Amino acid sequence: MASIPFTLAALATSAVPELIVFGVRAHEEDDSYVSAVVIGEEEELLVRIPRTQAAEVQQSGELLGLAALTAGPRSELPFAVPLALGMTRAGDTRAVVTTHLPGEVFDAEDLEEDAILIEPIAQAIAAIHALPHSVAQQGGLPVRSSQDLRLLATRLIDRAESTRLVPETVLRRWERIVESAEIWDFAPTMVHGSLDSEQLRIENDEITGVVGWSELSIGDPASDLAWLLSAGQDVLDSVLARYAKHRSAGSISTLRTRAALYHELEVARWLLHGTESHDQTVIDDAVGMLDRMVGGSGPLGAAFASSTNREPLSESEVSALLDETPEVTDLLSDTAAYEALDEDRMFGVDTDFIEPLPKKDAGDEDAGDEDAAGDAESPHAADTPTETAADEQLTEPIDPDELPEPKRR
Template structure:
């Protein structure tokens, strides 16, 4: 579905009673899940229109809108140092409802372009989210999973992906071994953002000014919010994020936190393949399968990445921060139940 900026502006007029749109404004962009556009009203107020492009995106928009009042309450009580989306109205569409909200302060920055100080700021932001009371999420109707539920859901997701697509056998064994190793899944469930991406983090004067995209929020494994960062960031930036994250927590991370980050960053390729299958996008499916094949070749050719009996990231002493991500090496360990 393709929409012009003027079409998006018209949705804002439908969503906000009495809004008199006078011009379109940026940002105007799109992703596989959403389209975004801006509109300026006659009083000089800048609005953002966010349009879901599929059922999953529509569900996420509704979830974020439902969570917003609870997060606003936390913001008023000083528990959040950043702003959030403030829903102002909705416009019906075939794919669900477009949401309209005042444009928040700040601009997104590609994570690869972060400075070390900004990476530290992102780590502190993640720690703030993860240390919210779990009832912040569950009281708004968002899901909560304990460690065993996270593991079982991940195994079901993996089997569904294997049934629907083409996961190389060496990866399937590798991932199943890790998921079935109960030692890896002893963690305290925490509030998880669920979609840590550069366009969901807005910056102003070097600080995180607003966090968007809470539609995937839940109580679960905090390692999930680091998976995309490990796979997509320069090592020094990732290490800076981890350093500030650990220093900002009121408790220690669990022993196998980094192991699960690696696991989830790899399984993200299977999730990308499933996204392509669900949306009948053969280009995405081919891309995901190519990345899966490349990872499978790396695993098959490197003894330290071999699939069995199970792989682990070397556990860390409390307080240790790796100088580079290479310090997190793989080693074999016996499977335990």
């Protein structure tokens, strides 16, 4: 185990040949990856190796997202975004090196409606949603209409219903929402796609960085707001009031309703994960959460009921809500990262266009080298002018015995 960070540091120098390593430390933020932080001459870099095929697909999506965020779009964001620097082979998969964003991670459930972070959160989300659609269109990212998203929600509900484990009251509530044309009459925007407190980096009560861009796409802005319901309906409404000051949000009421629906459908995805993996512990956990949603009881059901019964906030109501918010001088405590229900987010990036890293046969040395070089260049071609020959990018495959076994969720 002690040798893992040093092994990753060696891989980083292969992926980024000009890198001079001054130090390395373990990085255990995500069990889906073996990772380490490498201290370079000017900045810290993050090197990660996916442990599973699912993590490899997620990493591929993130590379596409980071490549789409070229210098122009990045300049429009009020926070830093990682920059992909290179990759190299690591056994049957690859090690990817990006810039490392410093900062603390907070627990979403610690948020309060008058917290200092409410305004930075609203500003960050609004800035992502204001990015031009050309970011996705030119970057080969998913482009979905409101009806596409409505259909995805309907299919997820149908799959959950087929388990016969969703309470009838909850199921009917979901169906009423997807059947309401008014709720799905909205203009899609650029979305982060998997936003929650784990993806935000905080310093001095400001959001200084956002990570986890594997699901960047054109989609429903409500999907980037759903995680706030972990802290309660009042927190979501407080963010929405400030969000509406930064950009035209259309109907706040329907935006709130879809956010509440997405929040509840995360439990449906958790249930499906349990049934498809035959994990009875996960199934029991999901069923327990669904039972607490019956009749609008419990935090998820209450958020949904509150959201669907409210009238849209007028401009004067938004201003009044902001005027009533007291100034807060105490600081939020730093806590461990919020653990999401499932890595496979609800409206995740399409993976049809992502090809898994091909295994290299002994007889295809030359062809494999060319492929590896192409993969290494593509995620950062727009931002990194230096090109490196394929044979300089590769290193000896890492011994699988050196990698720790993945932890079970």
